[in-house]
Amino acid sequence: MAAKKLNIKDKYRLLTRDLDWEFSYEDPKQAFPYEEFEGIKITDWSKWEDPFRLTMDSYWKYQAEKEKKLYAIFDAFSQNNGHLNVTDSRYVNAVKLFLTGVSPLEYQAYQGFAHVGRQFSGVGARVACQMQSLDELRHVQTQIHAMSHYNKFFDGFQEFSHMHDRVWYLSVPRSFFCDARSAGPFEFMIAIGFSFEYVLTNLLFVPFMSGAAHNGDMATVTFGFSAQSDEARHMTLGLEVIKFLLEQHEDNVPIVQKWIDKWFWRGTRLLTIVAMMMDYMLPNKVMSWKEAWEVYFEEAGGALFKDLARYGIRMPKYAETIEKEKEHISHQAWWTFYTHGHAAGFHTWIPSDEELDWLSAQYPDTFDKYYRPMWELAKEQEAKGERFYTSGLPQLCQTCQIPMLFTEMDNPNQNSMRDYLYQGERYHFCSDGCCDIFKEEPEKYVQSWLPVHQIFQGNCGGPGVGEVLSDYYRMNVGVDNMDIKGSPDEVRWNKWKGVA
């Protein structure tokens, strides 16, 4: 008799149930030592449902197909000098920031999911985390391959992994993932699997990648969307894990809520850099950060939280502050990088007049009032031959590690500053959100490796900032950094394009 073809549900059940075993002579608590200390109560792992029900054979089949498509495009991109088709040399700086700031996070996600994929005693969760771990490894590899083409023609790509572990602004994404990975496995799943994957990565991989396409960058849009096709599965896992935890035990609800509050705030702060990439670093605009935020956070996230309300979960804390900040953060971040352009591993610039007008139109309530005057000042300084690079080093937030650049939403002219005394030492924060996170777990955040303080302690070479940049960060000073105007990148670009 011919074997009956199994349907998806049966295949998945066989994979995730029949491959597991009971511990008959070993203590399961010793096999899964991280499963209880966070206070999460699991009564029945068999209730775990993966809606995609992807089995390993299908996983390999579809991933292989995605890779074949992707690498065919990389080949075509490189054989046809695809870098010449991007809008202009400014655009490539967004790609540099992506490689140094985002791609290493894919690697951290790979490590994180490999770890939690070992620590859950439920086999369904283990399989899903294992697949996600492999996906994340694929993402970092494909991104490095895609961007290696740019490395042949533009500056600033050469030391991305070295920089990720050291450079002042890269400590922001790096410490975000270190925070998640050093938490327990359930918090990691809420942090990365749910908060980050379900809501926040959309803002990076969907509107920004669409923007890459709109700026002629075939390689980036292709790896972006290829990665994002895995992301849809990750989002579903994130939603599944939260529903599972909430359904398992009512005592899990307040713990999960606290993690949601923490990680949505952490994620919002992290995305400041994406806000700036969208509003300032894409010469051809697809949509403003504000609009992307409304579509992917307010609308999509709002629907999600309405769905979770039945479990007693509410919107993340400080959602009202977050809503106001969408009008401000991209401008504040680009000004910070512009004024620290001597210490950045990519080029910065004053937006063109057309871009300033676009920003006015997109941000009618804030741009002309608070931010256009900055650029008027920058233009005035530049015209005098005194392109503004700020002196000194900025104060950093102890939690998110971002310079304290955010302002009070009831007085956007004034920087928002909070402090807190713990064991006799003073700690500083950019917001109530970051301050609350510290107060919950001060033992953890006193360990923040704040780049500015590390420089002053003498742990980053020196003595001057110049030596820190060239020797400790390995930036090619005078080449990778400073304004795009007159940079080797711009000179080469103009030569290729036949512009005098």
Place this chain on the structure above:
Amino acid sequence: MSKVYIALQDNDESRYIVEAIEESNPDATVIHQPAMIRIERENRLVIERAVVEEKMGREWDVQELHINLITLGGNVDEDDDQFVLEWKQ
């Protein structure tokens, strides 16, 4: 009521999937953006294997959707015959 949504890469295969989605969900909204197509609908959206197969003129496995998928919002339920996105509020 909230919207569920799905975004697909803008390519030849997706074109048939989008046609099938429009047929199965006549009041869905289709939005074209650079390199991608976003489809949204109040509360529920379904992709039916039989309809996609008819548009493509070949057999289509529901899990092939993964190849062209960019993102989605809503609770997923997938089996051999259909792929459903839904909010349960």
Place this chain on the structure above:
Amino acid sequence: MPVYALNPGYQGERMDRVENFHGNQIVYLGWDEHRMFCAAKAFPLPPSMPFAALIENIMPEAFGQHPEFKQINWDSAEWLLDGEPFKPQADVSLADQGVGHKSLIRFKTPELTGYQGAGV
């Protein structure tokens, strides 16, 4: 609220203890409503430094690039030390007037409203 930790009594190492700064302490300086400087700035300073020296040597380094800097009247500036109103004493050291490690000194210049009067 303690950290969720595998082992009880977990305590991370404080990375920015004053002993790590080779005799200096960190002092942050911020000029309110002058957003040309994206954030307050950090300086490692000797605790024995008199406030007059901070005004004379550190303030120009921190904020001298601003077109309004030369017009600052330090006598009418309003000060906050760690969030509390503060009257600096020019000849007294930072430490002796309560400026500690990682203290934040903010000042307001009511007659100067920033570039284009826009708080920049």
